[in-house]
Amino acid sequence: MSRLVVDASVAAKWLTPEAGADEALKLRGRHAFIAPELLLAECANVVWKKVARGELRIDDASLIIPLLQRIDIELTAIKPLVSPATMLALHLNHPAYDCFYLALAVAEARPYVTADDRFVRKLRAANFSEAEVLPLAEAAALTA
Numbered sequence: 737m738s739r740l741v742v743d744a745s746v747a748a749k750w751l752t753p754e755a756g757a758d759e760a761l762k763l764r765g766r767h768a769f770i771a772p773e774l775l776l777a778e779c780a781n782v783v784w785k786k787v788a789r790g791e792l793r794i795d796d797a798s799l800i801i802p803l804l805q806r807i808d809i810e811l812t813a814i815k816p817l818v819s820p821a822t823m824l825a826l827h828l829n830h831p832a833y834d835c836f837y838l839a840l841a842v843a844e845a846r847p848y849v850t851a852d853d854r855f856v857r858k859l860r861a862a863n864f865s866e867a868e869v870l871p872l873a874e875a876a877a878l879t880a
Contacts, residue, residue, distance in 0.1 A: 739768040739810075741841040743834065744778030745851035746872055747771070747807060751779060751800050752786060756851050759876035763849065769809040770844060772817055772836045779804050812840060830858060841867035849875040 740763070749760035763769075783800055786792035792800075814821075820839040825832040834855050841848035850856060851872040859869050870878075 739770055739846055741837055741844065741846050741848040742769050742771055743837040743850045744775050744782060746849055747775055748779050748782040751803055752792060756872055759872050762876040770846065771809055771811060772814045772840055773811045774814050774836050776804060828858060828862060830855065838867060
């Protein structure tokens with residue numbers, strides 16, 4: 737079983753019904769996962785946004801939050817990632833939040849799976865080669 741770095745764009749699909757959820761679920765049980773602790777805050781924010789937009793009821797959100805806390809994923813401290821994530825953000829001209837996951841993938845020498853296709857395109861255009869970066873659909877196809 738390989739270990740993958742996943743970000744909130746993937747983990748949120750394990751918690752709430754949305755496009756790409758089937759692909760995200762294909763990864764479960766076939767891989768182990770690692771992410772910065774930031775993942776919890778970002779997933780909580782996804783739940784808040786879905787409630788604010790009327791896509792999710794508060795009652796449903798209250799059921800999702802315990803799932804988020806029990807998510808089967810190794811969480812790492814973000815403090816050691818601050819410097820590399822910031823430098824990646826500056827070099828890529830991209831939000832630092834996403835770069836924490838990328839910095840972890842580089843540090844752990846693990847593939848990084850994201851549903852953020854814009855970020856994948858940016859990394860591929862920049863010929864980023866410090867870590868393997870896979871869009872969710874591609875990772876799910878490899879798992880099938």
